[in-house]
Amino acid sequence: MDNCLPTSRPFAAATAVLVLAVLASFWPPEAQGHNITEILEKLPEYGVYNSYMSLTKIADEVNSRRTITCLVLPNSAMSAVAANRSLATTKNALRLLVLLDYFDPQKLHDLPAGTTLTTTLYQTTGVAVGKQGFVNITNVRGGRVVFSSAATGGGSKPISEYTKSIRQIPYNISVLEISAPIVFPGLLDGSPVSGNSINLTAVLETAGCRTFASLIAASGTIETFQAAMEKGLTIFAPKDEAFKAEGIPNLSSLSRSDLVTLLQYHAVPSYAPEESLKAAVDRPVVTMAAGSSGKYNLTVSVQGEDVTLHSGRDSSRIAGTVLDDTPVCILTIENILLPVELFGETPALSPAPEKEKSPSPSPSPSTTAPAPSTVSAKAPSSLALSPPGTAPESAPAVSPETAAGKADDNTPSGVPKVVPFSWLAAIVASSWALLC
Structure with a gap:
C-alpha cells in the first residue's frame, strides 16, 4: 500500500461504491415463488x-x-x-x-x-x-x-x-x-351444472367460431365433447378466419376418421383454463385425439400474458376465453392446430434464388474457397419442440457464450437481465486498483 495515492482514495472509494450500487440495481432478486x-x-x-x-x-x-x-x-x-x-x-x-x-x-x-x-x-x-x-x-x-x-x-x-x-x-x-366464508346475496345460489345443459354450438357460433361448430356437429364430434363435460373439458376453438388462412390443408379431402381426429386434437379431456395452461410449460398437454396411432400432444409456451399452443408443425396463440364454467372451459385460438401425426412435419423452405450480381474481377485461386464463417448450416426441417435439455441432431453446436447471449435476449420485458459475474469481478478489481 506504500504506492497508494492518499488524495485519490476518497474518490476511488466513492467510485467503487457507486459502481456496486448501480450493478446491484440491475441484479435480479432471488425468486420468491409459492405453491x-x-x-x-x-x-x-x-x-x-x-x-x-x-x-x-x-x-x-x-x-x-x-x-x-x-x-x-x-x-x-x-x-x-x-x-x-x-x-x-x-x-x-x-x-x-x-x-x-x-x-x-x-x-x-x-x-x-x-x-x-x-x-x-x-x-x-x-x-x-x-x-x-x-x-x-x-x-x-x-x-x-x-x-x-x-x-x-x-x-x-x-x-x-x-x-x-x-x-x-x-x-x-x-x-x-x-371462521366462515365471505358471501354476498346470490353468490351460493347457483344450481348444479350438467354438461348437457351447455349448448356448445350456440356458444361457439356467438364467439365467431361458426365453421368449427358446424364441423364438430356434422362429424359427430360434438357428442364426444358433451360426454366429457361432466368430468372436465377444454376446447381450443379456431376463429372462422383461421380456416381461410394460407397453407391450411383442404379439410374436405380428409376421411371422416381423420377429420374427427383433427377436431379432437382441439380439445383436452380436463378443465384447463388459461392460468392452468401457463403452469404446463414443462410437460405435454394430452389432447382427446391421443390414441394408439400417435401421441397427439400439444406443448405450451408463455410470453408475458400471451399463451401459445404448439403442435410441432405449427402454433396458435390463445385469443380469449369464451366460457369458464368449471369443469368446462372454451378458449378461442387464432390458428388451426395441425398435428404432426396427421399432416407430417412442416416442409423445409426452398432456398431463395440468388440475385444477379454485377460483374466483378475474378478472384485469385487463393480466395475462391469460402471462409468458414460464410458457410451456412442447414436449418432443421421440423418445428417440433425438443424435450428440455435436448437439441435436434441437426442443430449446430452453440458455444456457452452464444447460448448465454440468446438466453439474455429472451428475457421477458420488465425482468432485469443478469449482469455477468465476470463483469462485476472486473469492475471491483478496477475500483480496488484505484485505491492503490
Whole structure:
C-alpha cells in the first residue's frame, strides 16, 4: 500500500461504491415463488379446502400471482360451502377468499382508521357486479378482525372472523385461517351444472367460431365433447378466419376418421383454463385425439400474458376465453392446430434464388474457397419442440457464450437481465486498483 495515492482514495472509494450500487440495481432478486397446495398439503385440517383449490384450478391462479393473501376455511366450513353445489359456484366462493394484496397478522391489526377495502380474485373474472369483487376488513372491539363482502347491502352482514395465521412468505403470500366464508346475496345460489345443459354450438357460433361448430356437429364430434363435460373439458376453438388462412390443408379431402381426429386434437379431456395452461410449460398437454396411432400432444409456451399452443408443425396463440364454467372451459385460438401425426412435419423452405450480381474481377485461386464463417448450416426441417435439455441432431453446436447471449435476449420485458459475474469481478478489481 506504500504506492497508494492518499488524495485519490476518497474518490476511488466513492467510485467503487457507486459502481456496486448501480450493478446491484440491475441484479435480479432471488425468486420468491409459492405453491398454495404445497403449503397446505401437510395440514389435514384444511384438506377439503385444498382439494377444491386444485379441482377448480384456483391454485394455479394463486401460484401465478406475485402478491396474494389466501383466506382458508377449515374442513367443516369448507364442506358446508361445497355441499350440493356445482364446481363453478364453489370456484366463485373461493375466488372471494383470495385477496390481491398482502395481509399478515400485524397488518390486519394495524389498519389505518381501523378498516380497509381490498380487491379479490373474483373481481378479475369480469362477472362481478358493483362491489361484489371487494371485501371489507375491519378491526372491531377486543382486537378482533372481521371480513365481509362490500356488496352485502344494508341487511345483516355475514361475518367471517380471522382466527389464526397459517404461513407467510413476506411480501409474497400470506395464508390465514378464517371462521366462515365471505358471501354476498346470490353468490351460493347457483344450481348444479350438467354438461348437457351447455349448448356448445350456440356458444361457439356467438364467439365467431361458426365453421368449427358446424364441423364438430356434422362429424359427430360434438357428442364426444358433451360426454366429457361432466368430468372436465377444454376446447381450443379456431376463429372462422383461421380456416381461410394460407397453407391450411383442404379439410374436405380428409376421411371422416381423420377429420374427427383433427377436431379432437382441439380439445383436452380436463378443465384447463388459461392460468392452468401457463403452469404446463414443462410437460405435454394430452389432447382427446391421443390414441394408439400417435401421441397427439400439444406443448405450451408463455410470453408475458400471451399463451401459445404448439403442435410441432405449427402454433396458435390463445385469443380469449369464451366460457369458464368449471369443469368446462372454451378458449378461442387464432390458428388451426395441425398435428404432426396427421399432416407430417412442416416442409423445409426452398432456398431463395440468388440475385444477379454485377460483374466483378475474378478472384485469385487463393480466395475462391469460402471462409468458414460464410458457410451456412442447414436449418432443421421440423418445428417440433425438443424435450428440455435436448437439441435436434441437426442443430449446430452453440458455444456457452452464444447460448448465454440468446438466453439474455429472451428475457421477458420488465425482468432485469443478469449482469455477468465476470463483469462485476472486473469492475471491483478496477475500483480496488484505484485505491492503490
